Amino acid sequence: MIVNREIILKAMVRMQKRKKIAVLGYGSQGRSAALNLRDSGYDVTIGLPPQSQSRKKARADKFAAIFSVSQAVKKCTTLCFAFPDHLQGKTYKSEILANLNENSTLWFLHGFAVHFGFIKPAAHCDVILIAPHAPGLAVRDEYLKNKSLSAFYSVHQNATGRADKTVFELSRAMGFKKSKLVKTTFEDEALGDLFGEQAVLCGGLAGLIKNGFEVLVENGIPPENAYLEVAYQLDLIIALIKKHGIEGMFERISVAARFGSLEAGPEIMGESVKKKMRSRYKEIESGKFARKLNNLSWAELNSLSKNLKKLSSPLFEKMARKFSS
Ligand SMILES: NC(=O)c1ccc[n+]([C@@H]2O[C@H](COP(=O)([O-])OP(=O)(O)OC[C@H]3O[C@@H](n4cnc5c(N)ncnc54)[C@H](OP(=O)(O)O)[C@@H]3O)[C@@H](O)[C@H]2O)c1
Structure with missing residues (x-):
């Protein structure tokens, strides 16, 4: 099938990089992000609370690396915040901040926690937004059809000087074509959304x-x-x-x-x-x-x-x- 061949080709290109990404949360957006990123060749770790019901779902999707949020953060250099917005500030303080690797990328799907100040990102990190204009299921479906939905993107903090490049790499891996990306700020996205x-x-x-x-x-x-x-x-x-x-x-x-x-x-x-x-x-x-x-x-x-x-x-x-x- 054409779709499968394209997925495999993408995977081969990405395999060379093996960037380690922790997808924190395995709900609507987390599951699609994790599956799309894995199919695009990234090394995906799932971060979930120890008692999380979603661990079963991630295991059923054949993810072997499922850890607590703090362990997942320690193992990876890109963190996708795919869990509820109102928990992000508290979880950042209790499990993420102290475990961050130097120059990690903090990738948000919504500007909420950063714009309203619940997360004050560590200065050594890149802070980016790639916010899909659709529920997670649609993000996965369109990826499998090799189609593209639109998404907002923004760079809030560019500690490494590579944040823009990272945005486009991750967007592509998620299935968002460059022509469908709309530049914004964390503030405008948070308020408008x-x-x-x-x-x-x-x-x-x-x-x-x-x-x-x-x-x-x-x-x-x-x-x-x-x-x-x-x-x-x-x-x-x-x-x-x-x-x-x-x-x-x-x-x-x-x-x-x-x-x-x-x-x-x-x-x-x-x-x-x-x-x-x-x-x-x-x-x-x-x-x-x-x-x-x-x-x-x-x-x-x-x-x-x-x-x-x-x-x-x-x-x-x-x-x-x-x-x-
Ligand atoms: N849903 C959308 O349509 C949509 C669209 C665009 C952007 N976004 C953004 O995407 C992000 C995720 O939203 P969502 O709707 O996908 O969330 P969600 O489905 O409500 O996320 C729930 C997932 O997060 C897990 N979780 C709960 N607390 C956690 C914690 N402290 N650390 C890690 N994981 C935790 C849950 O595990 P349990 O099984 O234990 O509950 C579950 O797997 C948000 O920023 C949201 O604004 C969402």
């Missing part, structure tokens, strides 16, 4: 869909119809926007939908929503949100899933399951 997921992509969108669904249902529209009208076609509309822009999307829908959008869009999603978005941005920019996230107690973390259920409803979930295949 948090705002995007809270106000638009995840929190905002969930609220928009839920409200639309509930208004239809409370007015007697069957839940099946309500789901199909407010959620089912979203990916098609998003695909139009990504390909043709918002104007191009409007050009491709019915006159009724266009006229209705002109009437209702600014009325429902106008200045009042934008005002709330601005205040949300301030909360993120000031570091208030980051401090809250960083200080979450175990009890708060454990009740996250339960509380998130309030952002949907059993009826909506039933419809999502019904039309999921």
Whole structure:
């Protein structure tokens, strides 16, 4: 198979270097990073807490070098921070800092811990960002198809003078083609990413869909119809926007939908929503949100899933399951 041959060729080139990379965490991004890097010829060590459930997953994927975070840090010179952002500052202080090799590369997938000051990187290290614009599964799938997603990159600290080169080497090994890399800063990535997921992509969108669904249902529209009208076609509309822009999307829908959008869009999603978005941005920019996230107690973390259920409803979930295949 073409894909396999390319993977093997990449692996042979990379084998010459055998750069030792510790992927810390084996969740959404950690697993794809570890697999992509290994397939690209890097010598990958997995760093996980001793009791971590993810050790089983990494073993099933045939990783033999699975160590505690502190041991993995001692063995490697490139560290990929692929575990939850709110734990990075504490783990850096307790397990990473004292075990760093000279001139290590600290590679972040999100600017959070560095930008908000939870990690003050050691001066002898390179500090880089390669942040995929996708969940881990998609990063792995695209790599296997020899396609490329886009990713942000940045160099925050260039202690060795080689940090830029490292960014491009690692990006290539992850499957991100140079043409798909977008230069940024840790600050812009951290602020933009948090705002995007809270106000638009995840929190905002969930609220928009839920409200639309509930208004239809409370007015007697069957839940099946309500789901199909407010959620089912979203990916098609998003695909139009990504390909043709918002104007191009409007050009491709019915006159009724266009006229209705002109009437209702600014009325429902106008200045009042934008005002709330601005205040949300301030909360993120000031570091208030980051401090809250960083200080979450175990009890708060454990009740996250339960509380998130309030952002949907059993009826909506039933419809999502019904039309999921
Ligand atoms: N997910 C995304 O779509 C996405 C997209 C772009 C960037 N990012 C960034 O990628 C980074 C990782 O995010 P993620 O969503 O992939 O994380 P995640 O799936 O929540 O990471 C969980 C993994 O980290 C392990 N872990 C927990 N505490 C740890 C510690 N102290 N040291 C080492 N490993 C630990 C967990 O082990 P257990 O089995 O013990 O729980 C599990 O393997 C973050 O910076 C995030 O912002 C994520």
